[in-house]
Amino acid sequence: MVEQTLQATRDDNVFAFGDCAACPQPDSDRPVPPRAQAAHQQADALFKTLRNRITSGDAVPFVYNDHGSLINFSHYTTVGNLMGNLSGRSMYIEGKVARLFYVSLYRMHQVALHGPVRAGIIWLMDKISRAMQPRLKLH
Ligand SMILES: Cc1cc2nc3c(=O)[nH]c(=O)nc-3n(C[C@H](O)[C@H](O)[C@H](O)COP(=O)(O)OP(=O)(O)OC[C@H]3O[C@@H](n4cnc5c(N)ncnc54)[C@H](O)[C@@H]3O)c2cc1C
Structure with a gap:
């Protein structure tokens, strides 16, 4: 408390x-x-x-x-609402726009935690790992 x-x-x-x-x-x-x-x-x-x-x-x-909320349903879709700072009204977003906001926020969070160099390395490693991993879980 x-x-x-x-x-x-x-x-x-x-x-x-x-x-x-x-x-x-x-x-x-x-x-x-x-x-x-x-x-x-x-x-x-x-x-x-x-x-x-x-x-x-x-x-x-x-x-x-x-500032609103965003929910990411993996590759299916992303939905959310953004709060307008000036109007005070919320705006519903979904699909690619929502996903862009979601990914940007996630990466900005990593930059805040680890600094730009480490965050860049994490981003690169995520890309490599995604390219190397099978699309289906095989075990
Ligand atoms: C499944 C799930 C989905 C969520 N989705 C969202 C979302 O979409 N949007 C959103 O805004 N929020 C979401 N949240 C909530 C969000 O994750 C939390 O509000 C946020 O992480 C809180 O941050 P924190 O730093 O207080 O705690 P945490 O992020 O939990 O950090 C606490 C840290 O302390 C460490 N710790 C615990 N005990 C000890 C100890 N004894 N000694 C040392 N370290 C210790 C833990 O390992 C952890 O790393 C979600 C939460 C969950 C569980």
């Missing part, structure tokens, strides 16, 4: 984020959903809070920004 600043309710010096944190949202009785984009955004907020702590600054309150 954490406050909006991601500080544990029972100890200001303990922080939690991502799936292991029950974080309240302003104007809602439901906590921040356990999703990858929430974990990513919380990591950014927590980075600022920890940096502020070194300079005796304030903890940054976390506000979840829902």
